[in-house]
Amino acid sequence: MTLGRLNxxxxxxxSIERSIAMYRDLLGATVIGAPFDLxxxxxxxxxxxxxxxxxxxxxxxxxxxxxxxxxxxxxAGGQHHVCFEVADIDAAVADLQxxxxxxxxxxxxxxxxxxxxxVHPKDFGGVLVELMETPTGEGH
Amino acid sequence: MTLGRLNxxxxxxxSIERSIAMYRDLLGATVIGAPFDLxxxxxxxxxxxxxxxxxxxxxxxxxxxxxxxxxxxxxAGGQHHVCFEVADIDAAVADLQxxxxxxxxxxxxxxxxxxxxxVHPKDFGGVLVELMETPTGEGH
Numbered sequence: 001m002t003l004g005r006l007n008x009x010x011x012x013x014x015s016i017e018r019s020i021a022m023y024r025d026l027l028g029a030t031v032i033g034a035p036f037d038l039x040x041x042x043x044x045x046x047x048x049x050x051x052x053x054x055x056x057x058x059x060x061x062x063x064x065x066x067x068x069x070x071x072x073x074x075x076a077g078g079q080h081h082v083c084f085e086v087a088d089i090d091a092a093v094a095d096l097q098x099x100x101x102x103x104x105x106x107x108x109x110x111x112x113x114x115x116x117x118x119v120h121p122k123d124f125g126g127v128l129v130e131l132m133e134t135p136t137g138e139g140h
Numbered sequence: 141m142t143l144g145r146l147n148x149x150x151x152x153x154x155s156i157e158r159s160i161a162m163y164r165d166l167l168g169a170t171v172i173g174a175p176f177d178l179x180x181x182x183x184x185x186x187x188x189x190x191x192x193x194x195x196x197x198x199x200x201x202x203x204x205x206x207x208x209x210x211x212x213x214x215x216a217g218g219q220h221h222v223c224f225e226v227a228d229i230d231a232a233v234a235d236l237q238x239x240x241x242x243x244x245x246x247x248x249x250x251x252x253x254x255x256x257x258x259v260h261p262k263d264f265g266g267v268l269v270e271l272m273e274t275p276t277g278e279g280h
Contacts, residue, residue, distance in 0.1 A: 001168040005192045009149055009222055013265050022264055026241055027224065028141040050224065052145045052192045078266035079219035082149055084167065084190065101166055124162055125153050126218035 001092050004085035007112070007132050008047065008054040012067045013077040016046045016059045023048050023055065035059075038111060042066050045111050056083070056111065081118070083130035089115040092131050096123075107133075141232050144225035147252070147272050148187065148194040152207045153217040156186045156199045163188050163195065175199075178251060182206050185251050196223070196251065221258070223270035229255040232271050236263075247273075 013019040016035045023029040031049035035057075038045060042065035046057040058080060060068045070080060086092040089107045096103055102120035110116030114133040121128045153159040156175045163169040171189035175197075178185060182205035186197040198220060200208045210220060226232040229247045236243055242260035250256030254273040261268045 003163065003167045003169040003188075003190055006146070006149065006190045006195075009146065011265065011267055019265050023143065026236060026239055026263065027143045027269075029143040048143075050143055050146045055146075055222075074266050076262065076266035078261070079222065082195075082219065096166060099166055121218070122216065123166065125151065125159050126214050126216035127151055129167075 001086055001095050004087070004134060006053050007083040007085050007130075007135075008056040009079065010056045010058055010081040010083060010128075010130065011077065012058050012070050012074065012080040014059065014071055014075065016044060016057045019057045019077070020046060020048070037061060040108070041110075047111070081128035081130050083116070083132050085134040086131045087134060089117060089131060089133040093117055141226055141235050144227070144274060146193050147223040147225050147270075147275075148196040149219065150196045150198055150221040150223060150268075150270065151217065152198050152210050152214065152220040154199065154211055154215065156184060156197045159197045159217070160186060160188070177201060180248070181250075187251070221268040221270050223256070223272050225274040226271045227274060229257060229271060229273040233257055 029048045033047040035046035039061055042061045044059045044061050048055040058067055093103050101123040104118040107115035107117045110132055112135040114135050116130055116132045119129045169188045173187040175186035179201055182201045184199045184201050188195045198207055233243050241263040244258040247255035247257045250272055252275040254275050256270055256272045259269045
């Protein structure tokens with residue numbers, strides 16, 4: 001596997017609307033997607049573009065959301081994960097597992113329509129890493 | 141101010157050497173800078189390139205390091221900050237202060253040789269934001 005693009009930085013927030021206002025009004029973000037629900041993953045998300053990558057705002061979809069626990073510990077929100085692109089998710093998973101890393105679950109379809117998986121933070125110095133098969137037709 | 145490139149994601153680590161090995165051996169990072177000291181900022185840093193941005197590994201330079209406290213709470217390391225580029229650091233600081241944000245200290249020269257400042261995480265939903273005047277001559 002070769003380290004691919006940083007697709008996005010995932011930021012947990014108790015309120016996507018308030019976070020959008022912060023990025024727009026304080027930092028001057030201008031390309032802000034419409035928030036949408038990913039009920040299968042228990043989250044509502046919104047992508048904010050920078051010229052070279054994206055910030056993914058993540059809000060719990062319900063109390064069973066995988067990020068509810070994160071927000072309990074960090075009520076204001078905070079950095080949640082980083083997502084790198086890979087050419088082939090199955091090859092990446094096999095490679096990581098062969099090297100002893102703990103891949104969390106099976107690949108599933110992520111926010112950009114291609115398969116994603118998460119790798120346990122213990123394998124990456126406390127950083128939760130998402131791997132995403134490179135989206136096509138996104139223009140970047 | 142307009143939201144600029146994500147210059148890097150800052151990752152705190154107790155050991156830059158061990159983190160380099162993780163990014164190289166598990167994720168396939170190939171463009172890895174030589175670690176260097178920034179004693180004025182109390183850190184040792186190393187930049188790892190992705191095709192579109194960088195990961196900045198940050199290790200405490202000494203016990204008085206500003207990231208020593210972070211590592212005490214997160215001994216394995218973890219995501220520490222995100223750094224966005226701005227065209228003019230003084231204008232960005234004035235703009236943020238006019239909008240009520242808490243800029244931490246005066247701009248100082250950062251790891252890429254241009255002025256940087258940090259903004260208090262309370263103003264960005266728990267995310268520590270670094271602003272960096274766009275480096276020139278870096279080829280990206």
